Amino acid sequence: MFLKNTLEHLLQNTDRYKKRSLQWTISLSFTAISIVSIASMAIAFYTHSINVIRQNTIKENSQIVDQVSWNLNSYIRNMMGISDSMYYSVIKNRNLTYEKINKEMNLLYEANKDNLTGIVCTTGDGAIVASSPISARKPGVDLRKQEWFQKATDEIENIHFSTPHVQNIFDNSNYRYFWVVSLSRSVELTYFGSVRSGVLLVDMNYSGIEQMFEKVNDGGVGFVYLCDSDGNIIYHPMQKAIYAGLVRENNLVHAAHGDGSFAEKFDGQERDVVVKTVGYTGWKIISVTPTSELAMDMGQMRNYLIMVALIMLMLIIFGNYIISYVVTDPIRKLEESIAYLEEGVLNEDVMNEDDIFIGGSHEIRHLGRTIKSMIRQMRKLTDEMVREQKAKRKSELDALQSQINPHFLYNTLDSVVWMIEGEQYRDAISMVTALAQLFRISLSKGNNIITIRDEITHARNYLNIQMVRYKNKFTADIDIDPEIENCATIKLIVQPLLENAIYYGVEHMDGEGEIRVRGYEKDGDIYIAVSDNGMGIPKETLATLLTDKARSRGKGSGIGLWNVDQRIKIYFKGDYGLIIDSELDEGTTVTIHLPKVSIEEYQKEGSR
Amino acid sequence: MKKLSGKRSLILIIILLVIFLLIAAYQINSGITEKKPAGHISMIVYGDDSERWENMREGAYLVCKDMNADLSLLTMLSENDISEQEEIIDREIGDGADALIIAPCDSKAIKDYVSKKRLKIPVVYLESVDDAFLGNVSIAADDYKMGYSLGEELAAQESDIVTVAIISENTGRESVALREKGLRDAIEGKTGKLIIWSREGSSSHANTRTFIQREIVSEAADVIVTLDNSTTDALLDALTNLNETRKVYSISTSNKAVYNLYNDKIKALEYSDEFSMGYLAAMNALDPGYAAVKYSNKDIEYRLVKKENMYDEDNQTLLFPFVD
Numbered sequence: 001m002f003l004k005n006t007l008e009h010l011l012q013n014t015d016r017y018k019k020r021s022l023q024w025t026i027s028l029s030f031t032a033i034s035i036v037s038i039a040s041m042a043i044a045f046y047t048h049s050i051n052v053i054r055q056n057t058i059k060e061n062s063q064i065v066d067q068v069s070w071n072l073n074s075y076i077r078n079m080m081g082i083s084d085s086m087y088y089s090v091i092k093n094r095n096l097t098y099e100k101i102n103k104e105m106n107l108l109y110e111a112n113k114d115n116l117t118g119i120v121c122t123t124g125d126g127a128i129v130a131s132s133p134i135s136a137r138k139p140g141v142d143l144r145k146q147e148w149f150q151k152a153t154d155e156i157e158n159i160h161f162s163t164p165h166v167q168n169i170f171d172n173s174n175y176r177y178f179w180v181v182s183l184s185r186s187v188e189l190t191y192f193g194s195v196r197s198g199v200l201l202v203d204m205n206y207s208g209i210e211q212m213f214e215k216v217n218d219g220g221v222g223f224v225y226l227c228d229s230d231g232n233i234i235y236h237p238m239q240k241a242i243y244a245g246l247v248r249e250n251n252l253v254h255a256a257h258g259d260g261s262f263a264e265k266f267d268g269q270e271r272d273v274v275v276k277t278v279g280y281t282g283w284k285i286i287s288v289t290p291t292s293e294l295a296m297d298m299g300q301m302r303n304y305l306i307m308v309a310l311i312m313l314m315l316i317i318f319g320n321y322i323i324s325y326v327v328t329d330p331i332r333k334l335e336e337s338i339a340y341l342e343e344g345v346l347n348e349d350v351m352n353e354d355d356i357f358i359g360g361s362h363e364i365r366h367l368g369r370t371i372k373s374m375i376r377q378m379r380k381l382t383d384e385m386v387r388e389q390k391a392k393r394k395s396e397l398d399a400l401q402s403q404i405n406p407h408f409l410y411n412t413l414d415s416v417v418w419m420i421e422g423e424q425y426r427d428a429i430s431m432v433t434a435l436a437q438l439f440r441i442s443l444s445k446g447n448n449i450i451t452i453r454d455e456i457t458h459a460r461n462y463l464n465i466q467m468v469r470y471k472n473k474f475t476a477d478i479d480i481d482p483e484i485e486n487c488a489t490i491k492l493i494v495q496p497l498l499e500n501a502i503y504y505g506v507e508h509m510d511g512e513g514e515i516r517v518r519g520y521e522k523d524g525d526i527y528i529a530v531s532d533n534g535m536g537i538p539k540e541t542l543a544t545l546l547t548d549k550a551r552s553r554g555k556g557s558g559i560g561l562w563n564v565d566q567r568i569k570i571y572f573k574g575d576y577g578l579i580i581d582s583e584l585d586e587g588t589t590v591t592i593h594l595p596k597v598s599i600e601e602y603q604k605e606g607s608r
Numbered sequence: 609m610k611k612l613s614g615k616r617s618l619i620l621i622i623i624l625l626v627i628f629l630l631i632a633a634y635q636i637n638s639g640i641t642e643k644k645p646a647g648h649i650s651m652i653v654y655g656d657d658s659e660r661w662e663n664m665r666e667g668a669y670l671v672c673k674d675m676n677a678d679l680s681l682l683t684m685l686s687e688n689d690i691s692e693q694e695e696i697i698d699r700e701i702g703d704g705a706d707a708l709i710i711a712p713c714d715s716k717a718i719k720d721y722v723s724k725k726r727l728k729i730p731v732v733y734l735e736s737v738d739d740a741f742l743g744n745v746s747i748a749a750d751d752y753k754m755g756y757s758l759g760e761e762l763a764a765q766e767s768d769i770v771t772v773a774i775i776s777e778n779t780g781r782e783s784v785a786l787r788e789k790g791l792r793d794a795i796e797g798k799t800g801k802l803i804i805w806s807r808e809g810s811s812s813h814a815n816t817r818t819f820i821q822r823e824i825v826s827e828a829a830d831v832i833v834t835l836d837n838s839t840t841d842a843l844l845d846a847l848t849n850l851n852e853t854r855k856v857y858s859i860s861t862s863n864k865a866v867y868n869l870y871n872d873k874i875k876a877l878e879y880s881d882e883f884s885m886g887y888l889a890a891m892n893a894l895d896p897g898y899a900a901v902k903y904s905n906k907d908i909e910y911r912l913v914k915k916e917n918m919y920d921e922d923n924q925t926l927l928f929p930f931v932d
Contacts, residue, residue: 138870166928168919175863177928210930241670243925244884246906311626318622 022331026324027317034316042309049301053294057221058261058272061287065276068216068224068285072278075115075208079183080159080280082112083202086119087187091200095190096129105132117167117180117203123189124153124197135170143169143199148182152199156186161281163232164206179206181234209235222272222289229282231255254286330360334368341375353379390570397567398448415469431468434461444491449571449602452519452526453485459494459517466502474506474513480528481520488599489526489592490571493564497530497590500561505534505588521596525576529591536584545580561590568594647706648678649893651886652696653734654713655687660837660862661711663929664734667886668709675894677706686812687838688713688778694721701727707893709886711735714780730896732889736782745892745899748783749880749908754859755787755835757912758878759794762857765875766831769800770855773829775820776806777839787835787859803829816842821850831855837862844868866927870915880910883929 090104105119109132121129126143143149146168151160162182172178180203189198209226213235217223225236231252233239241247250266254275261274270291277284337357353375358368412435419428441458444450456478463476498515506513512533519528537545546565565578572595582588597605651668653661658681665681672679682700684692693713700708708727711734712718722731722744731744736751762772772795779785795802805823820843824832832854834840840860847854858865859878869877885908891899913923 165921166919166924172867175867177863177866179928179930238670240666240883240925240930241887244667244881244887244909246884246887246903307632311630314622314625318619 021328023324023328026328027320030320030324031317034320035313038309038312038316042305046302046305050294053301054272054291057289057294058274060220061222061224061272061274061289062261062276064216064220064224065274065285065287068212069276069278071212072209072226072283072285075204075212076161076278076281078112079115079202079204082108082116082119083159083183083185083200086121086202087185087200091121091187091189091198095193097191100130102130102132102134105130106134109133115205115208117178117205118170118201119203120169120201121187121189122149122199122201124199129189129198131170135172137169138171141169148184148201149199152184152186152201153197156197159183159185159280161228161283163228163234167203178203180204181206181209213237221293222287224285224287225249225251226278227251227255227284227286229255229277229284234283251286255284327361330357330364330368333357333359334364334371338371394448394567394570397563397570411469412465415465419468427468431465434464437461438465442492448491449488449599450491451485451599452480452487452489452528455489455491455494456480456485456517456519458492459498462495462498463515466498470502470507474502474509474515474532476515476517478517479519480517484519484521484526484596486598487526487594488597488602489528489594490567493567493592494528494530496561496564497592500590501530501532501534501588504537505532509534524596526594526596527591528594529589531587531589533587536586537580537582537588538584542580542582546578564592568592646675646677646894648680648704649707649709649890650700650703650705651679651681651709651711651889652693652700653681653711654684654693655838656683656685658683661882663861664882664886664889666929667883667888668890669886671887671890671894677890677894679890684713686713688780690714690717690721690780693718697722701725701729705729708732709734709889709893712781713778715782717780730893732892734885734889736786745889745896747885747889747892747908749885749910751783751786752790754878754880754910755790755792756794757790757910758787758833758857758859758876759791761876761912762791762831762833763795763798766799766855768798770830771801771803771828772799772831772833773803773805773823773827774833775823775835775839775843776804777816778836779806781836784835791833791835799831803827813838813842813845817845817849820846824850824852824854829854831857834858834860836860837865840865840874844873847873866918869913869918872915875914877913878910879913879927881908881926884908 086101086105086108090101094101101121105121109116109119113133118131118133118135120131122143123129126149128137128143147165148160148162151162160183162184164179164181167178167180183202183204185200187198187200188195190196213224213226214237217237223237225239226234227236228234231254233242233249233251236242236249236251238247238249242249248267250264253264254273257273257275259276261272264271264273272289272291274287275284276286334357337355340355353372356368356372356375358365358372412431416428416431416435419425419431438458438461441450441454441461444454460478463478467474467476494517498517501515506515514533516531517528518531519526521527545561547562561578561580568577574595576593576595579591579593580588581591649668649672651661651665653664658665661681661683665679669679671677682696684696686692690713693710697708697710697718707730708722709732710718710722715733715735719733733744733746734748736746736748766772774788774791776788777784779788792802805820805827807819816839820839824846832843834843834856835858837860840856840858841862841864843856843858844864847856853873856868856874857876858874859880861879861882865874865877866879868874884906888899888903888906888908891903909926911923911926913927917923918927
C-alpha cells in the first residue's frame, strides 16, 4: 500500500508522466503494478518455500533419526541378547570348577562375529575365565584398570556401554588394532558351589555403528552423529577432525537437550538440530542441518523464481503494451479526428461530422457517436445562426437601399414646381411620371428580386429626373442586351451607381459629361457596367470603396458602393459583386457582376 | 505500433529475450544440479608404502569430500629418488592438477625444482621447507622440537655413559635434519658416546635394514635413535633378525612402531598428528585464504608416547586413528 501510494505520488508529481500518452501511462502503470505484484508474490513464495523446505528437512531428519534409532536399538538389543544368552544360558548354569564355557562362547561369537570383536569372561580380580576368539593376552594388561571393568563392578545391576576405545586385551601380531564399544556387566561365577563375582565383556565392533551412520550420512543435507548422555562423541562424520581439534561440535549442549528439534547458532553457523535418545543406553542420536546447506536448495529455488518472474514480467510488459494499444488506439484515433476538426476551426467547409472516428469498444464508439451528434447539432445551430444573420443583414441593407435621399426628393419636387410656374406642363408631367415610376419600381410589391428590365427602367427614370434637374449637363446612354432583360437582379443596384457617377463624375462638367450604362452577357454571367468620363477616383479612395469605411461618405443617397456589393454577395452565392475600374481624369467604370438566372430559377434555388 | 516494422522489432526482441532467459535458466539449473568437482589434488609422496600415508590421506580426503574435490595419492618406487619425484610432479602438472601436496624426498632439491616452475596452482609441502616459493605453504610439526623432546626423554631415562647411535638416514629431508639437530642439542653432554650411522647410496627397505644390521653388529650402541618411519621399521626388523634388543627411541608414525612400543621394543615414541597435516594441507590447497584465517594458530600436534600412556584417551585417538 505504501509502495503504491508512493508510486502514485511520484507519478502525480511528475510532469513528464502527465505529458505522456494514455497508452504510455497505462503501460507504465500496469508494468509498475505488475513488477510490485510479481516481486511481492516471489518474495512471499520464496519465504514460504524456505519455511517449507526447512520444515520438510527437519521432518525428514526426524524420520532419519527415528530410523537410525530403531536400527541402533536393534543392534544394541542384539548385543545385549548375546550378553544375556551368554550369562543366563551358559555362565549361570555352569560350575566353572569342572565345566568350561569356551565352546558356547565360541558358538555365540561365530554366529555374531560380523558385529563382534570378542567376548571375554573374567573373574573379579581380572583373570580371564574364557574368551573368544582365542588369542594371546597382551602381557602386563591389568583388566581391572580398564573402564569397562570398573563400570561393571561399580554398578553391578546394570549393563554398561563404553565410548569407543581401542581394544587392549589381546595381542595382534599383524599390528592391527580394533576400535570397539564395550558392553560389560557384572556376572556371578560358580566355583565349587560358591558364587563369585566376575565381569562379562562383549566388545562390539565399532565399525558396525560407523557403517550404520555412514549410510545415513552418505548424501542428503546435514549429518547425523551419536554421543552418549555425557556428550562424549561415539560417532561423528568428522570425528577424526574433532579429535584433532580441527573441527568443533556442540555435543555437550546437544547431549543436555531433550528429544525434539531446535535451532542454534554454533561457530557462526545457523543450524537446525534434531535430538533423539536411544532407549537403554541413553545415547543421543543428533541430526544437524546447517542452514547454509539448505541454502543450496534455496538458491536453486531463488534462481528459478527470478527466472520465472523475469519471463512473466516480460510477457506482462508485452501484454500491457498490446492491451494498452488495443484500448487506447480508438481513443487516440478519436482524439486525432477531433484535433483535425479543431484545426479546421469549425470552418463550414471543413467541419464534417463524418470525419469523426467511430470504432473500438462499445464505450468509445458511443463517445464517438455522441461527439458526432454534437457536431451535427453544432453545425445545424451554426447554419441557423448564419442564416439568421444573413437575413437580418439582408433586411438591413435592403432597408437602407429603399431609403430615398430627401435632397433628391426635395430637388425633384422643386424642379416640378419650377416647371409648373414656368408653364412647362408637359415637362412637369414627364418628371412626375418618372418620379412615380421610380417609386413604383422601388416598391416592386415588396420583392427584392426584379428583372433587369425593371431595374434599367428604374435607372432610366432616375436619369431622366436628374437630367432635368441638372439641365442637361451630361448625356446618358443606356444599352442593354435584350437577351438579359428577363434575368433576375436585385432591385436598386444600378441607381446608386448612377448617383455616384453624377455626383462624383459628371456634375461639374458643363454639358460634356457622359454616362453610359451597358448590360451584356459574358461567360454565362451578366455584367452591367456604369461608366462616366469624370475626374476618376484616386487609388487610395478606390481601395476603400468596397469596404465598410466607404459608407455614408459625401453626398448622394448615402448608400455606398459597399452596400450594393454586400447585397449582391448576400443574394448570390459565388464570386459576384462589384468591379471598379478608374483612371484619374479619364473616368470610372463600375461593373455589376451577376449570375445569369431567371427570377423563377432564383426563387427555386432560394427555396432549396 | 503505428509502424509495422516497430511492432515486428518489439516482438522479435521479446522473443529473443525470452529465449535468452530460458537458456539462462537451463544453464543455471544445470550448474546447480550437476555439482562440478572443486578441483583435483595430487598428493605426491615418497616411498612405495601407501599405507604409511593412510592417516594423512584420510585427513586430506575428509576436506576433499567436504569440498567436492578429487584426491589422488601418488607414491614412488623408492624413498629418495629425486628425479622420480620430479617426474611425477611434471606428470601431475601436465595432467592438469589443480593443486599439489608434496612430501618431498629431498626438501631443497624438490623445493628448488618446483619453485623454478613458478606454478600458478597452490603447492603445499608436507615438510619443513624454508623459503618456499611465494604462495606455497609448508605443513609440518615442529621437527626440531620433536627431536629435542625425544632427546630430553632419552637424557632423562638413560645414564650419562650410554652410547647413543643415531641412524642418520634421509637427511635430505629437512624434517629429518631438524629432528637430528634437535635431538643432538638435547642430549649433548648428557649421554656417553654419540655415534652417527649414515651412508650413501641406495635406500630400499632391505638395504636400510641390512645397513642397520651391519652397524649394530659392528659397533656397540646402548641406545639407538631413529628419526623417521622407514629407518624405525628397518631398525625393528633388523633387531628381530639379529634377535637383539636395544633401547630404541624413535620418531615415527608407523603401525609397527606403535605395536613395538607396547611390546617394549621401543622405549619412547615421538608421534605427530599426520591426520591434521593431511587435513590442513588439503584445506590450504583448496581454499588457501580460508585456511590462512581459520587455522593460522593451528600447530601440528606431536606427543611423546610411552607404553604406560599409549592407551590414554587422548593418545589412543592419535596413535590409533580411525582408518576406513
